[in-house]
Amino acid sequence: MQSRAHYDFRSDTVTVPTKEMALDMIQCEVGDDVFEEDPTINALQDYMADITGHEAALFCATATMTNQVAIRSHLQVPPYSVVCDRRAHVFRYEAGGISFHSGAAVNPVLPKEGYHHLTADVIEANMVLDDDVHFAPTQLVCIENTLNGEIFPLDEIKKISQLVRSKGVRIHLDGARLWNASVATGISIKEYCQQFDSVSLCLSKGLGAPVGSVLVGSKTFIKKARHIRKVFGGGWRQAGILARAGLYAIEHHLPNLKRDHEHAKILANGLVELGFVLVHQPHTNMVFFDGKNVKLPGGDGFTMEKYSAMLARHGIKVFGGETSSGRLVLHHQIPTEAVELLLRVTREWIQTGN
Numbered sequence: 001m002q003s004r005a006h007y008d009f010r011s012d013t014v015t016v017p018t019k020e021m022a023l024d025m026i027q028c029e030v031g032d033d034v035f036e037e038d039p040t041i042n043a044l045q046d047y048m049a050d051i052t053g054h055e056a057a058l059f060c061a062t063a064t065m066t067n068q069v070a071i072r073s074h075l076q077v078p079p080y081s082v083v084c085d086r087r088a089h090v091f092r093y094e095a096g097g098i099s100f101h102s103g104a105a106v107n108p109v110l111p112k113e114g115y116h117h118l119t120a121d122v123i124e125a126n127m128v129l130d131d132d133v134h135f136a137p138t139q140l141v142c143i144e145n146t147l148n149g150e151i152f153p154l155d156e157i158k159k160i161s162q163l164v165r166s167k168g169v170r171i172h173l174d175g176a177r178l179w180n181a182s183v184a185t186g187i188s189i190k191e192y193c194q195q196f197d198s199v200s201l202c203l204s205k206g207l208g209a210p211v212g213s214v215l216v217g218s219k220t221f222i223k224k225a226r227h228i229r230k231v232f233g234g235g236w237r238q239a240g241i242l243a244r245a246g247l248y249a250i251e252h253h254l255p256n257l258k259r260d261h262e263h264a265k266i267l268a269n270g271l272v273e274l275g276f277v278l279v280h281q282p283h284t285n286m287v288f289f290d291g292k293n294v295k296l297p298g299g300d301g302f303t304m305e306k307y308s309a310m311l312a313r314h315g316i317k318v319f320g321g322e323t324s325s326g327r328l329v330l331h332h333q334i335p336t337e338a339v340e341l342l343l344r345v346t347r348e349w350i351q352t353g354n
């Protein structure tokens with residue numbers, strides 16, 4: 001089936017359910033999940049608890065919801081604060097959710113020079129652990145893996161986890177794309193997840209389910225998270241049809257991530273050959289690049305606005321904008337032909353202006 005996502009490099013959230021997935025979805029058994037009686041949701045939650053090595057799991061509509069429910073569930077008595085990366089989704093792209101839902105101060109920090117990820121020393125220096133009345137004590141640290149497609153090294157995660165837990169602080173992972181990190185490194189989902197008190201894993205990014213994210217943690221934590229999800233208006237009924245899409249995606253689409261990563265490397269190498277600079281390392285399914293050194297025929301400078309307009313003429317979608325930097329995101333519905341077409345028309349455009 002030809003999908004509208006085949007030439008869409010904007011995000012891995014643009015995939016559409018395949019016919020096979022849709023057929024699978026309508027055949028599942030469903031029940032009322034507020035009563036915890038949906039057998040398909042229960043099966044997904046049991047499966048996720050099992051592969052992550054956590055006691056329990058909770059299926060939610062979005063990864064924003066699993067992150068924010070987790071944060072609200074971890075935080076105890078205010079005043080409190082959360083330490084995370086300044087570039088983290090929980091801080092930058094969840095509409096101020098940490099302050100809105102949890103009333104928490106956020107201490108957003110950047111990695112030290114030369115690192116693409118936070119390190120234990122940076123986190124230690126930024127946690128508030130005493131009871132000085134001027135500050136909001138740190139009750140939670142949030143990590144994101146992958147972040148901008150880059151993999152957080154497990155060794156550093158272990159150091160951070162040990163440090164944070166030794167201080168009596170909780171640690172949450174936004175693992176929306178932990179699947180990609182696991183496929184790229186060969187490190188199991190379980191090994192990553194053991195380092196955290198809770199993990200959010202998304203089904204609707206590279207895995208290609210239309211909806212859904214799963215939060216895992218201890219039984220007590222998930223009981224609390226279920227309560228908070230209800231407060232957020234996220235208690236749902238016969239959503240097993242969506243859980244089934246998630247199970248289908250894990251079974252049938254997870255193996256495709258390897259090919260997406262190969263496509264990302266092909267694109268990254270092709271762009272570098274044409275004079276682009278890589279802004280982040282293409283460890284997984286994302287290529288962040290800058291075209292500030294690329295000169296178009298006639299001496300015009302490169303902008304994403306011009307690039308996206310040219311690509312649109314060939315049916316390829318990328319984000320525009322008056323900036324020289326952009327991104328290409330791979331997913332299971334982008335075939336090799338689309339990757340080749342993108343590189344071919346980029347080369348012709350830079351060389352001939354057409």
Ligand SMILES: Cc1ncc(COP(=O)(O)O)c(C=O)c1O
Pocket residue numbers: 013061062063064065067089090144174176177202204213
């Ligand atoms: C790292 C990360 N976490 C969380 C989310 C939130 O996902 P959702 O759109 O399902 O709320 C995203 C969305 O792209 C993301 O990239």
